[in-house]
Amino acid sequence: MLTERLLSIFRKENDPVSNGAQLAASLSTGSHSASATRSLAASRKFNRKEALTRQSRGLEQFFFNIRDVVGLSVLDCAGASQDNIDFLINLGHKVYSQDLVRNLDEAFGLDLTEQTNPSRIEYFLKQNFQYPPETLDGVLLWDALQFMSPALLNATVERLYEVMRPKSYLLAFFTATERVRDVPSNSFRIVDHKTIALTERGIRPAGQVFNNRNLEKLFGKFESVKFFLTRENLREVIVRR
Amino acid sequence: MSSTPYRTPEPDSRNAATVGKSVRIVGQIFTKEDLYVDGDVEGTIESLENKVTIGPNGRVQASIRARDVIILGQVQGNVETSDKVDIRKDAKLVGDITTSRISIEDGALFKGSIDIKKPEPKVAAPTPVAVVARPAEPYSAAASGAAALSTAAINR
Numbered sequence: 001m002l003t004e005r006l007l008s009i010f011r012k013e014n015d016p017v018s019n020g021a022q023l024a025a026s027l028s029t030g031s032h033s034a035s036a037t038r039s040l041a042a043s044r045k046f047n048r049k050e051a052l053t054r055q056s057r058g059l060e061q062f063f064f065n066i067r068d069v070v071g072l073s074v075l076d077c078a079g080a081s082q083d084n085i086d087f088l089i090n091l092g093h094k095v096y097s098q099d100l101v102r103n104l105d106e107a108f109g110l111d112l113t114e115q116t117n118p119s120r121i122e123y124f125l126k127q128n129f130q131y132p133p134e135t136l137d138g139v140l141l142w143d144a145l146q147f148m149s150p151a152l153l154n155a156t157v158e159r160l161y162e163v164m165r166p167k168s169y170l171l172a173f174f175t176a177t178e179r180v181r182d183v184p185s186n187s188f189r190i191v192d193h194k195t196i197a198l199t200e201r202g203i204r205p206a207g208q209v210f211n212n213r214n215l216e217k218l219f220g221k222f223e224s225v226k227f228f229l230t231r232e233n234l235r236e237v238i239v240r241r
Numbered sequence: 242m243s244s245t246p247y248r249t250p251e252p253d254s255r256n257a258a259t260v261g262k263s264v265r266i267v268g269q270i271f272t273k274e275d276l277y278v279d280g281d282v283e284g285t286i287e288s289l290e291n292k293v294t295i296g297p298n299g300r301v302q303a304s305i306r307a308r309d310v311i312i313l314g315q316v317q318g319n320v321e322t323s324d325k326v327d328i329r330k331d332a333k334l335v336g337d338i339t340t341s342r343i344s345i346e347d348g349a350l351f352k353g354s355i356d357i358k359k360p361e362p363k364v365a366a367p368t369p370v371a372v373v374a375r376p377a378e379p380y381s382a383a384a385s386g387a388a389a390l391s392t393a394a395i396n397r
Contacts, residue, residue, distance in 0.1 A: 080350065094357075096353070097353065
């Protein structure tokens, strides 16, 4: 009986519309085995639309740093999401929203060599960070920076420095695997002050290798940089302006 | 428990002034009834006590002020409502929002800021206050005594 169920599960893994939640539900009716667990993990890996919820030390630190203050201006670069907007608004902040990865695609496409054109870089910055100096009290960049080539990345960080207030914070995620060229891009939803839900939205080429030294150099103008390494081989970085 | 997901009711263009698909307006629109825009508008839209709906074919380059705004099409401009902004799936809004409540469906594209203002408390019409004639206060011996005492102290 269980064997039949597992066989149907393995068949479903080859079906693009197979759903990890359905799989988990079907498994919950029978006894778990190692192979079942493996198949569930495989399905999760395969099904890009399934959200993964995990704790984020970086996010926790970000909100810890801006606790007890209301009326801040926070830029969320994850794109419009009811969860993120509700969470930030309930903390009493003004929310700025944009989808930075999508805007990257619109401005440059997927070809990283396009990201070296100075006039395009300037256009991109104008489209995305056209704020008066020292406007933002917090920036949730999520994983967008890791898809930028060095030229665009440096220009973006420079512009962020200008539009962020002194003593404000930004949160950014970078892959910690140094040999991987293509990395998954995720959409990020805030579940609570220390938990996020990630939904993969495709694989994209990483702009460069990001190690601690590179990141410290990148944010050299800022006051401090703090790293948190996650189980998913991500560096969560909190930067203080 | 029902597993059917909640569906936001579709906006209804009946009982509303309508700017049709093939209509293009450049200028200012003021209305005292609900407005449904499924065409092109460039300028301003104002319907302070009513609802403005931008239909799926609507393309608006205008600032919008209304009680409620529902967006299914494309809007470039600031949106200000006294109650709610509702941005539906596949809608696109580039502009700043000032509102009391906001709803954004997954798949909507929004670029701008959201400023939540608390709804102003409704000022109720002043109600006449009933005036009850109070009976004359009985003579207070204690108070009188205290007064007499203080007078005596002064006289000394």
